[in-house]
Amino acid sequence: MREILSIHVGQCGNQIADRFWRLILREHGLTDQGTPKEGSSASSNANMEVFFHKIRDGKYIPRAVLVDLEPGVIARIESGDMSQLFDESSIVRKIPGAANNWARGYHVEGERVIDQVMNVIDNAVEKTKGLQGFLMTHSIGGGSGSGLGSLILERLRQAYPKKKIFTFSVAPSPVISDSAVEPYNAILTLQRILDHADGAVILDNEALFRIAKAKLHRAPNYMDLNHIVALIMSSVTASLRFPGRLNTDLNEFVTNLVPFPGNHFFTASFAPMRAPGQEGQVRSNFPDLARETFSQDNFTAAIDWQQGVYLAASALFRGDIKQKDVDENMASIRKELNFASYMPSAGGLKLGVAETAPEGFATSGLALVNHTGIAAVFERLVSQFDIMFDNHAYTHWYEAAGVSRDMMASARDSIANLAKSYRDAS
Amino acid sequence: MDPNLERQLMSASRSVEEVRRLAYRDPARIGQLVEQISVLADLRQKEGDFRKAESLYREALYRAQELKKPDPELLCGIHSLLAHLYDRWGRMDKAAEYYEKALKIADDAHLENNDKVATIKNNLAMIFKQLRDYPKAEQYYQEALETFRSTDGGESPRVASVLNNLGVLYYSNMDVERAQQMHEHALGIRQSLANDQLDPTDLSQTYINLGAVYKATGDFQKAEACVDRAKRIRAAMNGFHPNPRRAASLLIDKT
Numbered sequence: 256m257r258e259i260l261s262i263h264v265g266q267c268g269n270q271i272a273d274r275f276w277r278l279i280l281r282e283h284g285l286t287d288q289g290t291p292k293e294g295s296s297a298s299s300n301a302n303m304e305v306f307f308h309k310i311r312d313g314k315y316i317p318r319a320v321l322v323d324l325e326p327g328v329i330a331r332i333e334s335g336d337m338s339q340l341f342d343e344s345s346i347v348r349k350i351p352g353a354a355n356n357w358a359r360g361y362h363v364e365g366e367r368v369i370d371q372v373m374n375v376i377d378n379a380v381e382k383t384k385g386l387q388g389f390l391m392t393h394s395i396g397g398g399s400g401s402g403l404g405s406l407i408l409e410r411l412r413q414a415y416p417k418k419k420i421f422t423f424s425v426a427p428s429p430v431i432s433d434s435a436v437e438p439y440n441a442i443l444t445l446q447r448i449l450d451h452a453d454g455a456v457i458l459d460n461e462a463l464f465r466i467a468k469a470k471l472h473r474a475p476n477y478m479d480l481n482h483i484v485a486l487i488m489s490s491v492t493a494s495l496r497f498p499g500r501l502n503t504d505l506n507e508f509v510t511n512l513v514p515f516p517g518n519h520f521f522t523a524s525f526a527p528m529r530a531p532g533q534e535g536q537v538r539s540n541f542p543d544l545a546r547e548t549f550s551q552d553n554f555t556a557a558i559d560w561q562q563g564v565y566l567a568a569s570a571l572f573r574g575d576i577k578q579k580d581v582d583e584n585m586a587s588i589r590k591e592l593n594f595a596s597y598m599p600s601a602g603g604l605k606l607g608v609a610e611t612a613p614e615g616f617a618t619s620g621l622a623l624v625n626h627t628g629i630a631a632v633f634e635r636l637v638s639q640f641d642i643m644f645d646n647h648a649y650t651h652w653y654e655a656a657g658v659s660r661d662m663m664a665s666a667r668d669s670i671a672n673l674a675k676s677y678r679d680a681s
Numbered sequence: 682m683d684p685n686l687e688r689q690l691m692s693a694s695r696s697v698e699e700v701r702r703l704a705y706r707d708p709a710r711i712g713q714l715v716e717q718i719s720v721l722a723d724l725r726q727k728e729g730d731f732r733k734a735e736s737l738y739r740e741a742l743y744r745a746q747e748l749k750k751p752d753p754e755l756l757c758g759i760h761s762l763l764a765h766l767y768d769r770w771g772r773m774d775k776a777a778e779y780y781e782k783a784l785k786i787a788d789d790a791h792l793e794n795n796d797k798v799a800t801i802k803n804n805l806a807m808i809f810k811q812l813r814d815y816p817k818a819e820q821y822y823q824e825a826l827e828t829f830r831s832t833d834g835g836e837s838p839r840v841a842s843v844l845n846n847l848g849v850l851y852y853s854n855m856d857v858e859r860a861q862q863m864h865e866h867a868l869g870i871r872q873s874l875a876n877d878q879l880d881p882t883d884l885s886q887t888y889i890n891l892g893a894v895y896k897a898t899g900d901f902q903k904a905e906a907c908v909d910r911a912k913r914i915r916a917a918m919n920g921f922h923p924n925p926r927r928a929a930s931l932l933i934d935k936t
Binding site: 342343344346367368369370371373374375377378381413414 | 694697698699701702705706718732733735736737739740743744
């Protein structure tokens with residue numbers, strides 16, 4: 256079996272875990288405790304072992320490691336409906352907290368907990384027969400998900416050099432923000448994602464906020480944003496969890512979506528985007544679904560669509576969908592997508608269809624794309640970084656926790672270069 | 682892999698997992714967890730997976746520090762296990778660092794006159810010898826010797842081992858005369874040991890070391906006689922080697 260181990264780090268990473276596992280339990284016909292629902296057929300046609308570990312009494316346990324430096328979110332998961340779902344031996348929580356400081360998550364508190372995290376991961380890996388890789392969910396703006404997340408990425412790469420590492424990384428935005436130092440944390444983390452991950456789906460709070468606001472008609476909160484993230488994760492991983500032909504393993508994702516080394520930052524779009532609980536209200540026809548899937552304002556990163564080009568893209572449609580509809584509609588959509596001149600015109604967009612739609616949806620669409628306009632996200636973070644850094648604002652907190660200004664400057668330069676390499680590829 | 686080791690590893694992994702669950706709910710179980718983790722780490726080291734062994738020992742260390750009343754003997758022990766691991770891994774700087782940390786803990790807790798501490802000093806001396814810091818190596822050997830004399834008695838196997846180590850140190854530092862004294866003293870002790878206390882490999886090693894010393898002083902007859910004795914002991918062992926790991930390095934902390 257080609258198993259995948261999910262690692263959820265920090266407050267945001269675990270809130271996403273809460274939403275994500277809830278969704279995929281339903282898709283696989285499992286109860287909140289991980290036991291098969293009576294009369295459920297979903298589990299029979301799925302690759303359950305990829306995301307779940309089956310134990311003797313027929314219960315499925317998520318292949319997941321939950322890590323946080325603050326007990327709050329994990330405690331809520333444990334006291335909620337899914338209290339019996341996760342294996343307690345794979346939960347790592349420590350009290351001190353990283354105080355929104357990357358350096359504390361990476362050095363001070365991280366140092367004390369990283370070995371335990373790695374031991375728990377090693378133990379989970381030993382339960383697999385043919386692990387294909389890791390998924391990490393975290394935010395890159397806070398302290399734990401960013402700092403400790405970075406440390407985990409480094410150690411994972413050292414320990415498992417041949418396994419694929421994918422991250423779902425939530426990028427900070429001033430429109431919904433907890434602290435002033437988020438750009439520092441984000442830049443330091445992006446450097447580790449650049450160096451140690453094989454692919455990263457960037458979930459930009461700036462874009463998520465805009466999407467949520469447009470669909471909900473009110474000021475969204477973190478739970479709304481995390482719900483969108485979970486929907487996207489569930490669809491990105493659907494091709495790994497259900498039989499199909501497109502992107503059936505992480506290697507294929509990388510081969511299809513990463514044309515140049517290092518340019519492995521993706522953005523995604525999910526359609527139809529609805530508020531939680533309203534999913535069933537709109538039943539869109541396929542042309543509308545396909546349009547919404549590739550609608551520019553539906554993507555989860557604030558992409559510069561004007562200046563950029565598509566490097567690669569894949570789309571997965573789920574539910575009751577006819578291949579004929581897909582072929583007919585996507586041909587015209589493909590023509591409108593502005594692919595890089597050197598990319599094969601037919602090969603740039605990969606299409607897949609899966610039978611099982613997410614819970615509550617009759618049909619759904621997902622686009623996962625590598626677009627050079629993502630440079631705008633990095634440039635925005637770099638410029639926010641520069642304003643504070645050039646004035647030495649807040650850097651003493653990082654120096655006090657073992658991260659020098661030189662280290663910060665070098666991270667900033669790598670990300671500025673990354674943005675430039677995307678611009679150059681346009 | 683050795684199927685026996687594989688079985689032990691599996692069962693140790695399961696125990697760690699189980700105690701992790703218990704300790705997650707009940708912090709009072711952390712002591713038990715530390716113990717189980719150390720068992721698994723030791724097996725990982727035997728398996729040759731130093732990376733996993735390291736991270737297990739390090740977890741044990743941080744967990745042991747979380748205890749309400751950290752036990753200095755336990756902390757000192759885990760530090761020395763980690764140091765020993767780094768030593769086997771060939772990471773001498775790290776090994777020295779952790780042995781020194783272990784000694785500092787022992788010192789703060791007034792555990793000086795303890796055979797574990799003496800073992801640490803002996804092993805640390807061996808690392809300083811490899812790093813060619815002979816004065817420090819000698820000092821730690823002397824301190825280890827003094828402690829073993831008071832804990833085990835002057836004519837004990839461990840005293841002989843440290844004397845042997847000192848002899849090797851003097852010899853590599855070109856101090857042949859003192860090397861000879863040490864090895865002759867070690868030989869005297871080892872010859873008088875009861876059979877159940879004597880490791881024939883050690884005895885033959887002493888003869889070989891003495892042979893080298895005599896050769897260096899120009900006394901070739903004595904040197905040849907020593908080498909002959911060593912050969913005969915080895916031959917009598919008939920290929921049987923009770924503890925192969927002790928052949929290379931002399932005193933190995935197995936606690």
